[in-house]
Amino acid sequence: GAVVSQHPSRVICKSGTSVKIECRxxxxxxxxxxxxxxxxxxxxxxxxTSNEGSKATxxxxxxxxxxxxxxxxxxxxxxxxxxxxxEDSSFYICSVPPPGRDGIQYFxxxxxxxxx
Amino acid sequence: AQKVTQAQTEISVVEKEDVTLDCVYETRDTTYYLFxxxxxxxxxxxxxxxxxxxxxxxxISGRYSWNFQKSTSSFNFxxxxxxxxxxxxxxxxxxxxxxGTALIFGKGTTLSVSS
Numbered sequence: 001g002a003v004v005s006q007h008p009s010r011v012i013c014k015s016g017t018s019v020k021i022e023c024r025x026x027x028x029x030x031x032x033x034x035x036x037x038x039x040x041x042x043x044x045x046x047x048x049t050s051n052e053g054s055k056a057t058x059x060x061x062x063x064x065x066x067x068x069x070x071x072x073x074x075x076x077x078x079x080x081x082x083x084x085x086x087e088d089s090s091f092y093i094c095s096v097p098p099p100g101r102d103g104i105q106y107f108x109x110x111x112x113x114x115x116x
Numbered sequence: 117a118q119k120v121t122q123a124q125t126e127i128s129v130v131e132k133e134d135v136t137l138d139c140v141y142e143t144r145d146t147t148y149y150l151f152x153x154x155x156x157x158x159x160x161x162x163x164x165x166x167x168x169x170x171x172x173x174x175x176i177s178g179r180y181s182w183n184f185q186k187s188t189s190s191f192n193f194x195x196x197x198x199x200x201x202x203x204x205x206x207x208x209x210x211x212x213x214x215x216g217t218a219l220i221f222g223k224g225t226t227l228s229v230s231s
Contacts, residue, residue, distance in 0.1 A: 034218045038159075043207065043223045091159055095219070103149030103168065103211050105219060107161040 003027050004096050006108025013084055014116055021079045021111045023050075023094030029074035030096045034105070035067075038091040047092075050077040084115040118143050118212045122222035129198050129229055137193045137225045139208030145169075149211040150184065150191045151219065156204045164206075167191065198229045 005024040013019050023033055031052045036044040048069050049057040056069035066088075068080040081088050093110040119142040129135045141150065152164040165175060167184050175182045179196045195202055205226050209219040 036218075041226075044219075044221045046218045046220075049218060093159075093161065103151075103166050105211075107163075110159045110161075112159065 001026075002109070003098075003106040004094065004108045006094055006111060008111060009109055010112045010114075012114045012116065015085050016083055019081045019084055019113060021081075021092055021094075021113075023077045023079070023096070023108050025075045025096045025106075028096075028098045030077075030098070031074065032097060033071065033077040034095045034097075035069065035077075035079050036093045036095065038093065038110075040091075044093065047079075050079075052077075081113065084113070086115045089113055089115045118145075118210060118220050120208050120210050120220055120222035122206075122208055122225050124225045125223070126226045126228070129227070131199060131229055131231050132197050133229075134194060134196050135198050135227065135229075137195075137206050137208075137227070139191045139193065139222060141189050141191065141208070141210050143210060143212045145213035147213055151207075151209040151211075152182065152191075152193050153207045153209060154204045155207060155224070161207075164193075195227075198227075200229050200231050203227055203229045 005026055007022050011019055033050040035047045037047050038044045046059050047062045050069045050071040052071045052074055058064045071077045091110050091112050094108045095105040097105045121140045148169045150167045154162040165182055172184050181194045183192045205224045207224045208222040
């Protein structure tokens with residue numbers, strides 16, 4: 001079964017609304033989770049590293065006030081796209097590295113966001 | 117610089133043909149991990165293989181095989197006797213140095229297999 005649960009899988013929203021995406025680790029605790037963004041026909045780009053109990057680390061060019069990340073527990077990280085606009089439409093995917101398994105990462109199924 | 121290059125943007129083959137997807141990486145680290153992922157139209161990433169930098173053995177899994185050559189910094193992926201179900205985007209990725217850090221992805225190669 002799935003090791004990482006990501007919800008929702010698809011969301012359509014109006015411009016100006018906020019959208020929350022959840023990434024849940026089902027089998028192990030994770031102090032770190034990663035959020036990636038993928039534009040159509042493009043590669044996956046790391047947006048930020050979610051750290052349990054502390055602030056997320058954002059990659060250069062990613063607006064932290066736009067993409068709020070909260071790692072509230074050892075099994076849950078959320079990404080909130082605030083005041084979404086059509087240019088935020090994209091595929092968002094999270095990944096979780098399990099402890100003690102060098103290099104392994106488990107990916108969520110992804111969330112396809114469409115902002116009208 | 118840490119970088120993964122997949123020079124082939126799109127490849128089209130006919131069923132039963134063999135196809136090789138190229139991957140060249142750059143890293144200054146002596147310890148690193150290399151990966152291949154498959155992304156079907158659904159979008160979900162499917163893990164295919166992980167290789168650490170100290171293991172240069174080639175690997176075969178069914179119709180899939182991987183050729184890791186540190187001398188040329190390449191980690192190529194071959195599908196033998198391709199099938200329509202192999203149609204997807206394939207990503208090569210790198211984790212430099214420290215496990216638990218994020219993946220660095222190549223731009224991906226779109227493979228189309230026609231019947």
